[in-house]
Each structure stands twice: as C-alpha cells, then as structure tokens.
Amino acid sequence: MAAVNRDNEEEVKTDDGSPKIKPRPIVRLGIFLIAHSPVFSVVFSAAGVLALLLLPLLAKNTYISENALMPGSARSMLSNRDVSDGSKLVKDIKNFRLNHEGQGVEVQKLIGKYMSDMGAEVSYQKFHPEGNQFHPLHFFSGPDSYTLLENVSCASYGVNVAGIIRAPRGDGKESIVLVTPYDFINGGDYEDLSLGIVSSLFSLLSRVTWLSKDIIWLVADSRYGDYRPVAAWLTEYHSPSFKVSDLLKCDEQNTADNFRRAGTMAAALVLKVDGRSEKFEDTLSIYAEASNGQMPNLDLINVVNYLAVHRQGFYVKVEKVVSLLSSSWLKIFGEIFEAVGKLAHMLNPDWNFGIPAADYLEGSATLASSLYSQALGIPTGPHGAFRDYQVDAITLKVSPRFPPDSKTRQHDFFLRGARLLEGTIRSVNNLLEKFHQSFFLYMLTSPSKFISVGVYMIAFALLVAPLPMVAASLYIDGCKSLTNSTDNPTENFKSWKWLDAAKQVFTLHLFGFIVTLLPYFICQVPGQHSPTNRSIMWGTTSSSLLLITFVTMPGCSPFSSRLHGTNWAILKSVTISAAFIGLCLMSIINFATAEIGALLLVPTCLMAQPIKPALRSRRLKSLLGAFCSIVLLTIGFPVMFFAISKGLLGEGLVGLSLGGEFWTWLESLWAWKSATYLYIGMVHLPCWLLCLCILFHPS
Amino acid sequence: MALHCYSPFSVLSQFRGSKGNRVIICADLLSALLLRAIGQKLQKSYRMNLRPLGVLRSSQDRGILPCGDIAALVYLWNPFTILSCVGLSTSPIENLAVIVSLYGAVTRRVPLAAFGLIMATHLSLYSAPLVFPLIFLLGYGLDAPPIKKFLQTRHGGVETGSTSDVSKQEKLTPTTQLPFSWRTVLHFVFWVLVWSSYVLVLCSLSLKQYGGLEEMFKRTYGFILRIEDLSPNIGVFWYFFAEAFEFSRNYLLIIFNLYILLTSIPSLMFRLKHRPCFLAFAYLAFTSILKSYPSVGDAALYLSLWALFVNELTDMEYSFFIFCGYIGFSLLSPVMHNFWIWRGTGNANFYFGNAMGYACFQFMFVEKSVNAMLNHDQALKKATAEMTKNLAITVIF
16 A cells, blocks of 8 residues: 555656646556556466466367458369379389489489470579578578579589479469479488379369469479478579579589579468378378468468368378377366366356367467477478568478378379369469468467467467566666665766666677677687587687676676665666567567567566575565575576476486587577577577576675 | 777678768768767856856756767767668768757857758758757857746846856846847848858759759659658658548648648747757657658757757656667567568558557657756746745845
C-alpha cells in the first residue's frame, strides 16, 4: 500500500504540480502493476511458461486459405506410359552405373538426354563446393553472390542438370521448380527412385495443355551436401556472375552460355526418397524450416498434406523430438490438461478444448522440434536456399515401405508419388499471384495442425511482460535512494541519473559486439588450428578484453569501490530495459530463439541482486534469493547452457573438448547466417555479464 | 575522428569510394565546431542571465555544463550522424547550412546567418520557416529567461551591476515590451534578399537549357511538397499517400503541409520567443517528424541542438523511457524493413507501424523538452520571487 502511495506522489509531481488531477485509468493500472511488480512478475512469468505448455492445445486445424488452389479437384492424368518412362530411366541409370564405375558426368549426360527427349531445354551448371565463410556484414544481407576463388582446382566441382518445360499457356514469366538431389558418383538405390518419380511426372508434364507456368527440373549434384548445389544454382539463376569462371576450363563440355532461365519461381518442391518406412504405409515427411526460422506459406504445406493424405494415402509426418514422447512430466501435463478439458466439457458441452494426453504428447514433441529447428536458424533441407529468394519451398522425404529392388511395388510407388507432385503442381499452376493468403509465421504441431503467430506470441509476451514493470519499479526506487543521499554531485540532474548505468550497459554491449566479431579475426590467423585451439584463443582474447574494459573503465567493473559504482537498482533497471529491447527485437527476427532466450534470460535478469547484503543479513529469504540467482547465472552462461542441453555434463566431457564443440556449433551457426549467433553475442552475453556485475555489486 | 573509429562502417564507406565521403566528413566536423561555438555563447549568456537573478550562487558556477562540447560530441558520436555519413546522404550538408545560419545569428554576423538560411532553404524547403527563430535571435538576442522576471527583479531592487548585453538594453527601455532591434532585423532581411537573388540568378543561368527556374522549382520544391516519391522511409506520409484515393490527394497535401506550418510555428513562437535557439530546435524536431522525406540525419541535427540546452533541461521527464524508445525503434526499423522487403513475410503495415512508433517517441521528446524548458523558466520565476521576498524582508528590518 505504501508503494502505491509513493507512486501516486510520483505521478502527482509529474502532473505539473496540481495534486487534484486524477490520473487516467490506464495510467492508474500501470502504476498499480509497477507498485506490485514482484507479485505480477511471478504471475506473468508463470503464465508465460504455462501458455507455452498449452500451445499444443491451442493448435488449430489447417485449412486451405487460397481458393484458387483447388487441390485434388482435377482428375490425375498420369498414365502407365509415363510411369514406365520413369522406370526405364531408373533401369538405364542402374545399368549404366554397373558398366561405368565412378563416371559421374556420363550419368548427368544420360539424364540430360532423357530430359531433351521429353522435349525439355537442358542446361548444365558447374559449381564449386566452397564452404561458407564467416563475414560480419553478411547477416541479413540476403543471398550473396559467392565470389569465385582465384585458383579453383578442377578436381572438385559439381555439375547440376536442369531441364525446363515451356508452358503451352504461359508467357515464360513464372515457373515451378522440382528438385531432386542426386549423388552422381555413389548414389544409392533410393536416390534413383526419386529420379524415377520426377521423370514420370516430367514425361506427363511435357505433353499436357493446362500448364501456365514453366516447369524446371533440377537434378542437384549432392556429392557436396544437399544445400550447396541448390544454392549455387539459385545464385546463378538470380544473380549471374559475368566473370568467366575458371571452372569452365576444367572440362571440354561447354556449359558457359547455355544456362536457361524461366521467370519468377512460384514454388519449389524438393523430393528425396530415403530409407525404408517403418510404418505399414509409405511415409512422407515434410521439412519446411528455412534459415532464421522462416517458413514457407502454410498453404503449400496444406496442399501437399491434403493430397498426400486424402488422395494418395501416404502417412504424413513432420519432424518431432522423439525423446519427449517418453517423458513422464510432459505426460502428466497432458493428463492434467485432458482432465481439465473433460471437466470443462461436462460443465458446458460447447467447451471442446480438451485433447487426449497422447495427442498432447505428439503435439508437444512436434512443437519442440519445430521450435528447435527454428531457433537454430539452420535450414532443414535444400528448400532453405529458396527462401532466401522469397520462394516458398518444402522438402518432401518419401520413405517407401518396400525394399528398393522390388520391381512390382516400384510401379505403384512411382504412380502415387508422381500423382502427388502432379496435384501439387496443378494447384500452384492455378495461382495468379504469389502465395500470400495464408500464414508465414506459424509453427506446426502435426501436419494438419498449426499455431499461428497471434497465439504463440501471447506466451512470449507474458514471459517478457515483467521486464518493463520491474524496470520501472526499480528505476523509481533507485531515483528515490539517490535523492536521499544528498551530497551526491549528480543532485542537479534529477532525471538523468540513469546515464552512468547506461554507460556501463553500453560498454558491455560494445564488448559483446566485439566478442561476436572476434571469430572472424581468429579465422584469419594463419595456419591450421583445431576447433579447441580456436575456442581457447577466443576465450582468452575475450576475457583479456573484459579485464581491460574493467581496468580502464572502473565504473563498469563489478569489483569497483563504492565511489565509482552506480546504484545497483538503476543498473538493474537499465539492464532489464536492454534485455527487453533485445528480446523484443529478436522475437521479430526469429521467434523461437527469442522464446528460448527469454526462458533463460528473464528469470536471470529478474532474480539478479547483490549478493553481499544477502550474505550480511543472513536471512533465509535473501540467502535463497542469492542462491537462485547464482544458479540461474551459472546455467545462463552460453557455454554452460550448451553443455547442459547437449547432456555433456554427465559424460565427463567438461573441459577443453567442450570448448571445441561449442566452437564448432557456433561456426555452423554463423556459416548459415543464423541470427541466433548475433543474439548470443550481442544480447545474451552482455546481459549475462551485467547480471554478474549486479551480483557482485558492492552495496 | 569519431567517424573513422567505426571500423565496420568505414570499411563499407571506403568501398563506396571516398571522394564524396570526404566532403561529408568535413561538413560533419565543421558542423560540430560551429555547434561548439554556439554552445559556448549560449553557456556564457546562461551564466550571465542567472547571476543577476540571484539564482546562481558562485559555488554552483561549476555546476554549469559545457553545453557546446556536449552538443558537438553528441553530434559527432550520434549513430544517426554516422549512418547518414556512411550512407553518403546529403543531410550532413543540409545540417551544416542550418548550423551555419544559427551560428551567424548567435554571433550576430548577419550576412552569414542570411547565407546559411538561404543555402538551407535551397537544399531543403523545410528550413525556410527557420527565418522566424533567426529574426528573434537577431532582434531579441540570445536565449534568456522571459523579460517579466527581469522586470520583477528590478522592482524588487535586487538589480546588481550586470554586464549582460540584454540587461543593459533593458535598463534603457524599462517597459514590459521586449526590446527589439529592428535595425539588425532589417539588415538581415536585406541580406536574405541579396543572397536569395544571388542564388536564383546563378540557378537560372546554369539551368537555362533545362527549363529555367520554373522547372527547378517544380522538380525540387514541387517534389517535396507534392510527395511524389512514395518509396518507404522513416516518415509517415508515404503510407498515407500510397493508400489515399486520387481525388482526395490534393486536399490531403494541403492539409498536411499546412499542418506542419500552422501547428508548429505560431504556437511555439508565442511561447518561446525569449528562447530563439530553443525555438529553432523545437521547429526542426517538429519538421523532422512531419516532413515528406525525413531521414535520420534530421534527427542527428535536432538531437545535437537539444544538447545545447542540457543545463536548462536537467529536469526533463521520462528521459529514460524516451531514450529506450529511440533505441528500440531505431533498431526495429531495419528489422521491419528486412521483414517486408527481403524476406517478404511481413508487409508494409509492419514497417509503417514502426514509423508511427518512432514518430510518437519524437513527439514525446519534443513535448517533454518544451515542457521542461517552460518549467525551468517557471522555476526561475519562483526562485526569484522568493529571493525578492526575502530581500524585501531584510530591507524592512
């Protein structure tokens, strides 16, 4: 109550000295929240975590939002003749490979010949399988044209084959892309099947009359990974380099001037056949996450899912975290939610939000996987390369239920797979504009259920809501305590007391920025170094930089004397504000990173308080608080969290190898231009350091 | 120097070619130097104005901040300045012209002030109404507490030997009217006419083959006033006019352009005529929210002008909140742009929402600054009133 009075006074003072003006209701609500911030922060944080757990319950069924798609409304035109074309290609490739061991280029020519026999324009593209390099300015800069190295060795390069069918009813301005990653040197039998499916379809598409968008079939050379060839082909497609590549001289085959294009891409489908299905039916897995948690338009997934389930009888699934399926605490939650749902249904038959515990488990496992791959920011397949050019794309991984050499089943498999693709292409072909009707920001809890941005943002908003409240309340407290100590030189500047704290926060954020950039310079160090060595280099340079910062700017150091140090309440207030801004920014760039980061950072920031008074007072409550903040800070250190999430602590792998693994992980993050890397370096690390400063604050 | 310290950006700027950059860096440095000179003048007048009022004791003299240095540093180290310098925007040159005109008026170099104003107007139309603050500055002198307080103190008999120019003038004319030196103003108007005719003649000579002055006005001022380019910027108008119907376009154009002129100038002029430099700041901040093609360079200018008044604005409310808002929205803006233009998952509303939020915080900043300045004057009044009362009591006994 006293706090409320205090805040009312504050408000009255700001209201131009007229005490009779009653503040508006919204202001009064704000004051009420700020005055009771400890209670509300606990309530809001708990509600945020609960809302996250409730998300699988709140998932809605997917629906096809764009009417023009009309999936499955046309009868499939795929005939046995087309399928036998596909089978013939597969057989030819197999025979060819038996006769000519290890001659990749010849297989490409064989495929190219098949394509041109079907009436397609064929082009070959050479690319260099160059690794991604860290460059500090390349985040968010969109796809860059890979600069060609000066001395390219002819020993390692890949060749993509692309065939284009010109649409009889189109004007050549739009296209649909089909991609089959294929390892020309040592591709397995399953990879041949994917070629078979697409060539069956290609044979059909070369003679249909309804096509209004050109069809591109890209056979990507997957010797050097699935992603790289597709990315190289897309770069050449969108931003050709006019420098004559050294790669062209490597082979007599002229690939220079026959690169073919076919207008804007409306959608892209990547097809892979992989392994044998464990289920009784053929399984279709859908992968959709592109870089930085971007997703293709939901309608594309809906169309594929609808056709696969209702027309071709595939078992459709999306990736899930299998270990969560057997977790007992999640099961308990599921049962509680089920019981509550049943109870609600009994009270009012209209309330149908309960779902069975098993469904809840499945949904949570899928959601967790979706969150994880979005948070990592690394694309889950070659479709990620398309998203950089704003093309909606997904990867379809089909697992047949038969062994690859069974001829009888193969025909049926080709027929169904090609019909699925035909239906999808026919739907996309109907579109007059880009996919825009349905969601871009969503998470899947099953192939036919999704959570839209409006729902999952609630969980995040509840989680971070305490931050501004606590910041405001601490700010008021800090100002009060500073005003009380009268012989303060900053007495004149009533409203600028936060400047010192802001300086400290800014310095540590600058430090975080430099630490984020350091790997770039460490990579420039000549000589071969193991990841462990590099991580040691990184660690030592960062910590010495931190020491230098503390020595040169005594105000920033947690171990400074009381004279230099700022008031910890104001420091905490500014820290929390910085964390709030950082988290909110990140939630827009990549929601999943922000959500996971908030789960770590929000409690750490809220619990952080000076440890010395707590030790001095020796009261149980304050000691408990100090202990909690120490534990949270320990977990919150990025390397520590990485170790915990990897489960490495149990295996006794703590030490140098951990640093190496952490380095490798970060390297993969920046190689994929994941914003998570920036988040860790520029938001999480500085805020963690600031919390440490508050913990050791000499007050 | 500040500009070279920003390594990632300077790399980028070197890449762009350093020829244009050198001019812009020079403009920025010159602006900072002039700001420093303006600040020193203002600081001197601040001290001289407070001493006769009896508010400032000699012990507190040290408490006055060197506002010129602060303003120059704020200008050079402002991320907005660095961004507009790196982006090779022309706003540093526009800013230089504005600062030159203010500097000329503060140091009473009338031709320089007129030249700055004409160049600023030539570069960007929105600088034209700066003529009012400049006239006040030349007519009334530097920023000072309102005249009534001086009169009060004189009646109380506290007037001590003052050396200030302003109070010397008051001694000569002890009326409730502010002394206004018409001669300087007429001198200024004359120089404005001279410079503008000079610029116009030069332009008409050089543009003879390309359609003359009429074409120039159409392509420059017309382009600014008619808001023809609707590509997204950090302002709010592009969205309005992209959405507006064609038949209401002219109406909206008139409304919006008059809005800038009528809401800012008369009201601010009335309340802040005793503080012409602050009036210039308030006007520049106001236009940078509402102009047709705003840029971060405008924000850099008004923020550094604002820093000239750190002494007066120590009690500004919600400073931390506004600071956080500025940081948040200026970081959010590129993210939203990326979301809309690069990724294609957001739409124009995302970016426009951000621009609205930014404009809100700018409004709040101007409002709170003006409020703080008026409160400061009020507080001075209260303090002097108390002082006179005490002195009167001591005189009686």
